[in-house]
Amino acid sequence: MPDTNGPHLIRGARPLGGDPVDLLLADGRIAAIGPGLDAPADAVTVDASGLVALPGLVDLHTHLREPGREDAETVVTGSRSAAMGGYTAVHAMANTDPVADTAGVVEQVWRLGREAGYCDVRPVGAVTVGLAGRQLSEIGAMADSAAKVRVFSDDGVCVSDALLMRRALEYVKAFDGVVAQHAQEPRLTQGAQMNEGCVSDRLGLPGWPAVAEEAVIARDCLLAQHVGSRLHVCHVSTRGSVDIIRWAKARGCDVTAEVTPHHLLLTEELVESYDPVYKVNPPLRTAEDVQALREGLADGTIDIVATDHAPHPVEAKETEWSTAAMGMVGLETALAVVQRTMVDTDLLTWDDVADRMSAAPARIGRVHDHGRGLAAGEPANVVLYDPAAPVEVDGTAMVTKSSNTPFRDMTLPGRVRATFLRGAPTVLEGKIQ
Amino acid sequence: MRHLLSTGDLSRDEATLILDTAAELAQVGDRSVKKLPTLRGRTVVNLFYEDSTRTRTSFELAAKRLSADVINFSAKGSSVSKGESLKDTALTLQAMGADGVVIRHSASGAAHRLANWVDGSVLNAGDGTHEHPTQALLDAFTMRSRLGRLDGLRVAVVGDILHSRVARSNVLLLTTLGAHVTLVAPPTLLPVSVHTWTCEVSYDLDAVLPKSDVVMMLRVQAERMHESFFPTTREYSRNYGLDGERLSRMPEDAIVMHPGPMVRGMEISAEVADSPRCTVTEQVANGVSLRMAVLYLLLSGS
Amino acid sequence: MPEGTRAVLDGNEINRALTRIAHEVLERTKGGQEVTLLGIPSRGVPLAQRLARLIERVEDRTVPAGSLDITMYRDDLRSAPVRALGRTEIPTGGLDDRVVVLVDDVLFSGRTVRAALDALGDLGRPRAVQLAVLVDRGHRELPIRADYVGKNLPTSLRESVTVRLDETDGHDAVLLGPARPRPSTSGGND
Numbered sequence: 001m002p003d004t005n006g007p008h009l010i011r012g013a014r015p016l017g018g019d020p021v022d023l024l025l026a027d028g029r030i031a032a033i034g035p036g037l038d039a040p041a042d043a044v045t046v047d048a049s050g051l052v053a054l055p056g057l058v059d060l061h062t063h064l065r066e067p068g069r070e071d072a073e074t075v076v077t078g079s080r081s082a083a084m085g086g087y088t089a090v091h092a093m094a095n096t097d098p099v100a101d102t103a104g105v106v107e108q109v110w111r112l113g114r115e116a117g118y119c120d121v122r123p124v125g126a127v128t129v130g131l132a133g134r135q136l137s138e139i140g141a142m143a144d145s146a147a148k149v150r151v152f153s154d155d156g157v158c159v160s161d162a163l164l165m166r167r168a169l170e171y172v173k174a175f176d177g178v179v180a181q182h183a184q185e186p187r188l189t190q191g192a193q194m195n196e197g198c199v200s201d202r203l204g205l206p207g208w209p210a211v212a213e214e215a216v217i218a219r220d221c222l223l224a225q226h227v228g229s230r231l232h233v234c235h236v237s238t239r240g241s242v243d244i245i246r247w248a249k250a251r252g253c254d255v256t257a258e259v260t261p262h263h264l265l266l267t268e269e270l271v272e273s274y275d276p277v278y279k280v281n282p283p284l285r286t287a288e289d290v291q292a293l294r295e296g297l298a299d300g301t302i303d304i305v306a307t308d309h310a311p312h313p314v315e316a317k318e319t320e321w322s323t324a325a326m327g328m329v330g331l332e333t334a335l336a337v338v339q340r341t342m343v344d345t346d347l348l349t350w351d352d353v354a355d356r357m358s359a360a361p362a363r364i365g366r367v368h369d370h371g372r373g374l375a376a377g378e379p380a381n382v383v384l385y386d387p388a389a390p391v392e393v394d395g396t397a398m399v400t401k402s403s404n405t406p407f408r409d410m411t412l413p414g415r416v417r418a419t420f421l422r423g424a425p426t427v428l429e430g431k432i433q
Numbered sequence: 434m435r436h437l438l439s440t441g442d443l444s445r446d447e448a449t450l451i452l453d454t455a456a457e458l459a460q461v462g463d464r465s466v467k468k469l470p471t472l473r474g475r476t477v478v479n480l481f482y483e484d485s486t487r488t489r490t491s492f493e494l495a496a497k498r499l500s501a502d503v504i505n506f507s508a509k510g511s512s513v514s515k516g517e518s519l520k521d522t523a524l525t526l527q528a529m530g531a532d533g534v535v536i537r538h539s540a541s542g543a544a545h546r547l548a549n550w551v552d553g554s555v556l557n558a559g560d561g562t563h564e565h566p567t568q569a570l571l572d573a574f575t576m577r578s579r580l581g582r583l584d585g586l587r588v589a590v591v592g593d594i595l596h597s598r599v600a601r602s603n604v605l606l607l608t609t610l611g612a613h614v615t616l617v618a619p620p621t622l623l624p625v626s627v628h629t630w631t632c633e634v635s636y637d638l639d640a641v642l643p644k645s646d647v648v649m650m651l652r653v654q655a656e657r658m659h660e661s662f663f664p665t666t667r668e669y670s671r672n673y674g675l676d677g678e679r680l681s682r683m684p685e686d687a688i689v690m691h692p693g694p695m696v697r698g699m700e701i702s703a704e705v706a707d708s709p710r711c712t713v714t715e716q717v718a719n720g721v722s723l724r725m726a727v728l729y730l731l732l733s734g735s
Numbered sequence: 736m737p738e739g740t741r742a743v744l745d746g747n748e749i750n751r752a753l754t755r756i757a758h759e760v761l762e763r764t765k766g767g768q769e770v771t772l773l774g775i776p777s778r779g780v781p782l783a784q785r786l787a788r789l790i791e792r793v794e795d796r797t798v799p800a801g802s803l804d805i806t807m808y809r810d811d812l813r814s815a816p817v818r819a820l821g822r823t824e825i826p827t828g829g830l831d832d833r834v835v836v837l838v839d840d841v842l843f844s845g846r847t848v849r850a851a852l853d854a855l856g857d858l859g860r861p862r863a864v865q866l867a868v869l870v871d872r873g874h875r876e877l878p879i880r881a882d883y884v885g886k887n888l889p890t891s892l893r894e895s896v897t898v899r900l901d902e903t904d905g906h907d908a909v910l911l912g913p914a915r916p917r918p919s920t921s922g923g924n925d
Binding site: 196197201202203205206207209274315318321322 | 441518519520538539540541542543545546560561562563564598601624625626627629630
């Protein structure tokens with residue numbers, strides 16, 4: 001755990017990409033913000049000229065793999081990876097072994113996160129026992145536990161039973177929770193390996209039709225509106241999904257949605273190499289889908305960027321496509337990919353990025369001391385990002401325990417220089433503390 | 434050419450070179466010494482993760498006729514069945530000095546993956562529902578030797594296109610070689626993007642047959658019925674099976690092909706399967722020459 | 736004609752050389768009853784056909800002529816890009832107990848002829864094998880000699896000999912010029 005040492009004076013950072021100011025972090029809060037601040041005698045000065053300051057990022061969708069798959073990631077390595085990516089809070093998905101479907105498991109993950117101290121780890125509770133889709137897990141016990149779970153998801157599998165989904169949506173209302181649905185109609189995607197279309201037909205890989213995602217999203221939006229519940233849609237990947245969510249929001253459904261960095265940048269043609277580093281759930285889609293996702297994120301139809309950081313050991317990816325595991329690591333590249341796809345393309349300002357990657361996910365997850373503004377008195381959760389420091393991505397050089405990044409060998413435009421969690425640096429000069 | 438992974442990688446000249454080479458090598462089967470010294474000292478590994486005695490034997494005979502040393506590495510009775518990964522198996526073969534690896538695997542793309550891990554040439558002998566390049570090449574070879582040309586030839590491919598690696602390889606290759614391909618199947622057994630392929634599509638076998646020089650029948654597994662690809666085998670066979678009556682409506686010199694193994698009574702009637710217009714055994718014989726040609730072209734040069 | 740290249744035989748001279756070889760074959764084989772001519776692709780094949788016609792003109796009897804591709808028997812396959820195969824056509828009646836006369840355009844290292852002898856061994860058992868070449872340019876690397884030579888042409892290794900034939904190139908000529916860069920030291924045009 002990094003030492004919660006004394007005050008830090010950040011010199012010349014540009015809050016949300018604006019004019020350079022100084023930020024004084026002390027006692028876990030932003031003590032002062034403004035030009036030419038005086039440094040207290042015991043303050044460590046951080047030169048941040050040229051760096052964009054954002055509120056610490058919040059990930060609503062992270063796989064930390066512990067308990068069960070500590071060979072791929074642990075709470076410690078995953079939260080260090082999160083800090084490297086500028087995150088100060090992450091939501092740890094429930095598909096661990098054992099599944100996070102009891103207060104015991106979520107409290108264990110929560111406690112491991114606290115002990116690691118690199119970012120706040122908010123466990124996600126499973127909607128159904130063992131993610132099996134048959135019986136609701138003890139949602140109330142998880143909500144009332146020390147982990148105070150507010151996000152419930154069977155992510156990895158879909159809550160496909162319409163009645164069970166209705167019940168879950170209703171039940172979480174009692175403690176202001178939200179069901180985060182992994183939208184994937186199981187029968188339409190049996191054995192599916194990649195987006196269904198020209199490329200899958202050519203490669204002879206069983207297709208994963210867009211409709212399998214869209215149909216579930218449409219159903220769930222209608223269900224959520226019917227019972228007056230909040231619904232969150234995980235990793236939206238198709239143009240049709242964006243259209244349906246836009247339509248649902250217009251008719252008053254309380255739905256939020258996320259998109260992953262990889263779905264904002266990568267397309268299905270990468271699968272032609274049969275390299276499973278590009279195998280992910282939901283699958284990489286077409287350039288048309290990517291464009292629609294960017295537009296949806298820009299106009300607010302899609303509320304947030306979530307990483308779906310999914311570490312896997314080397315042997316799970318160095319294999320035939322059909323036997324390989326699905327998923328990509330993403331915490332350490334998320335902000336740079338968003339810069340490239342959304343900021344450098346003038347679709348989002350840094351202000352918008354702070355909303356999509358910090359404020360909105362904190363709001364959805366009910367994480368009250370994150371996603372706040374960069375103002376005096378606010379919790380000192382801050383990331384300093386250099387948007388003009390191109391970096392060639394190298395999975396083996398990452399802090400995460402795994403290296404399955406689909407961006408390897410690509411050059412991304414920027415990098416995180418420093419991350420502060422309640423005033424304490426978890427990353428300084430681009431290095432984990 | 435370093436590997437043969439997909440017929441889509443072959444230019445018209447390359448494909449023609451393979452067929453011409455196979456035509457020359459076909460003579461070897463008629464000679465007193467059915468062997469050439471060409472690949473002496475080279476090692477070819479047959480790496481078969483799926484049972485396919487006919488394809489493996491064909492490759493084995495082809496390699497032996499070229500004097501290569503042949504190692505059969507099958508999924509049964511080797512470390513493969515003990516859970517060794519494809520990559521580790523590849524590295525083992527590499528250490529043994531394999532110059533060429535012939536791979537049959539149930540996973541689409543397995544041959545592509547293998548090509549990343551070995552220095553030698555990789556020959557795709559069927560990967561999942563992706564491709565089966567040497568089958569398509571021997572089919573084209575058979576058509577050319579029976580009908581004298583490929584350019585402008587009208588070829589109907591009938592059956593389970595969706596799950597057929599033979600169909601994929603044939604569409605790519607035959608189009609490259611100037612033939613016109615029509616795929617015939619119920620819509621459930623066609624890929625969703627088939628309209629973007631370089632071929633025609635029809636749901637009506639009877640309309641296509643009179644306009645076809647070649648009809649290639651693909652095996653249809655009865656299990657597909659249980660996955661609702663068609664209601665019953667009887668209905669499938671009635672609509673898409675080839676019987677004597679349907680054959681009689683084809684042009685007089687038209688031929689019937691089948692990559693084998695045939696399901697008599699399902700996609701093809703016994704009468705048609707045994708007719709002189711059916712080239713099934715010829716295809717098997719041509720397979721050896723064709724695979725010799727591919728092995729020669731991949732393994733002999735510098 | 737490329738710079739530095741000169742013709743050492745013209746069409747008439749090639750004809751005269753082949754006519755002489757035809758007569759020598761008849762003489763050496765006592766009427767040529769058992770002779771089968773096998774040209775080595777590519778230019779040995781038309782030469783064998785011409786020899787067959789010349790012999791027929793003298794003896795008023797057809798002489799079996801075919802072609803023997805030696806690509807699969809080469810000893811330098813691994814040192815050059817893969818080669819397309821030439822045609823092998825063994826005349827009806829086969830090679831057993833025949834006097835096979837191998838026909839090639841240029842005799843150089845002797846490696847082609849070595850390969851041809853290996854190939855013959857797999858095709859049958861001739862009573863005898865003889866060799867006819869249009870040009871012998873020397874520089875043998877194997878103990879091989881020709882039985883019939885159109886022209887002995889002393890050359891340097893820095894020179895190349897090119898045979899052009901009406902059937903393959905549109906005109907007849909034997910050219911001597913500077914050596915072309917070649918992928919390996921032996922093989923190629925021999």
